[in-house]
Amino acid sequence: MINTAYGALSPVATLNDDQQMRMYAAQIADFKISYKMPNGMNHKMFHRMHGKLMHTIIVNKDLSHFAHVHPDFDMKTGVFKLSVNGTSTDPDNQALPQSIPWFGEYYLFTETMPHNHDSGEMVMVTTRHQIYADGARGGPSADTNWPDANRGIEYEFVQNGESLKAVLDYETYDFCDRWVPKFYLNIKKQLENGEWVAAEGFEKWLEMGGHAVMIENSNRPFEQLRFQHLHAFLPIATASEFDYPFDAHIDELQSGQYKMWFQVKRFGEVLTLPFAMTYQKPIQPLKSSNKCK
Numbered sequence: 001m002i003n004t005a006y007g008a009l010s011p012v013a014t015l016n017d018d019q020q021m022r023m024y025a026a027q028i029a030d031f032k033i034s035y036k037m038p039n040g041m042n043h044k045m046f047h048r049m050h051g052k053l054m055h056t057i058i059v060n061k062d063l064s065h066f067a068h069v070h071p072d073f074d075m076k077t078g079v080f081k082l083s084v085n086g087t088s089t090d091p092d093n094q095a096l097p098q099s100i101p102w103f104g105e106y107y108l109f110t111e112t113m114p115h116n117h118d119s120g121e122m123v124m125v126t127t128r129h130q131i132y133a134d135g136a137r138g139g140p141s142a143d144t145n146w147p148d149a150n151r152g153i154e155y156e157f158v159q160n161g162e163s164l165k166a167v168l169d170y171e172t173y174d175f176c177d178r179w180v181p182k183f184y185l186n187i188k189k190q191l192e193n194g195e196w197v198a199a200e201g202f203e204k205w206l207e208m209g210g211h212a213v214m215i216e217n218s219n220r221p222f223e224q225l226r227f228q229h230l231h232a233f234l235p236i237a238t239a240s241e242f243d244y245p246f247d248a249h250i251d252e253l254q255s256g257q258y259k260m261w262f263q264v265k266r267f268g269e270v271l272t273l274p275f276a277m278t279y280q281k282p283i284q285p286l287k288s289s290n291k292c293k
């Protein structure tokens with residue numbers, strides 16, 4: 001199912017060359033997408049965006065599973081192809097073999113940037129697709145606790161025997177006619193004396209200090225679920241703190257439950273840090289701001 005068209009481009013997506021989008025979990029299935037022009041030919045010029053011609057996010061319906069992977073592009077045919085559950089020589093596709101591992105309904109989001117011949121304007125195109133996987137049940141259970149991250153959410157995890165802690169919180173800023181959040185991810189490490197200090201060893205992944213995806217957790221139709229991809233620079237002002245601003249030029253983020261997955265690279269390994277959180281817009285009215293004028 002295709003929900004987004006870009007101007008005169010019509011996205012066409014298939015799974016195993018079928019628009020039914022059904023597959024077996026943990027078995028290889030080829031997701032393909034192309035962008036048809038009015039003359040019937042596929043669009044073949046895409047801009048590289050954060051190191052890739054296309055980014056693909058796969059989650060399951062209850063948002064307990066997440067994979068961020070990248071399709072191959074065939075310049076001759078203009079077709080992007082992702083071998084779901086397959087292997088890849090791309091070191092940025094570590095999640096590919098486990099991208100749809102269990103029975104269930106999955107959501108697949110693509111992000112790409114077709115070259116606009118007329119205006120030269122750079123516009124990102126997002127499409128979303130539902131995939132139904134048959135097969136064995138399994139995987140983590142859905143989150144039941146969605147605390148307001150405004151007060152901070154944290155949990156401990158281990159990387160290569162080292163005790164680490166991920167801490168998420170956010171602030172909201174009054175920007176013209178809307179509230180704009182800024183998310184903060186801080187990663188700390190524990191010393192032998194038990195003290196928590198800033199973790200080190202971060203490097204860029206996909207040309208950014210950090211990536212994050214947020215998807216709304218609600219009963220609204222799939223087509224309307226909020227999907228947002230945020231980016232951070234490597235820690236600058238505060239050691240081990242990644243600042244994820246929210247693009248102010250897009251729709252205001254509504255209060256509600258969101259699953260967020262933060263991805264940073266540390267000592268050569270991509271860490272994926274999930275948070276089930278609630279975002280709450282301030283209740284006080286917006287103040288007039290000079291930034292609008």
Ligand SMILES: [Cu+2]
Pocket residue numbers: 052054055056068069070206
């Ligand atoms: Cu990507």
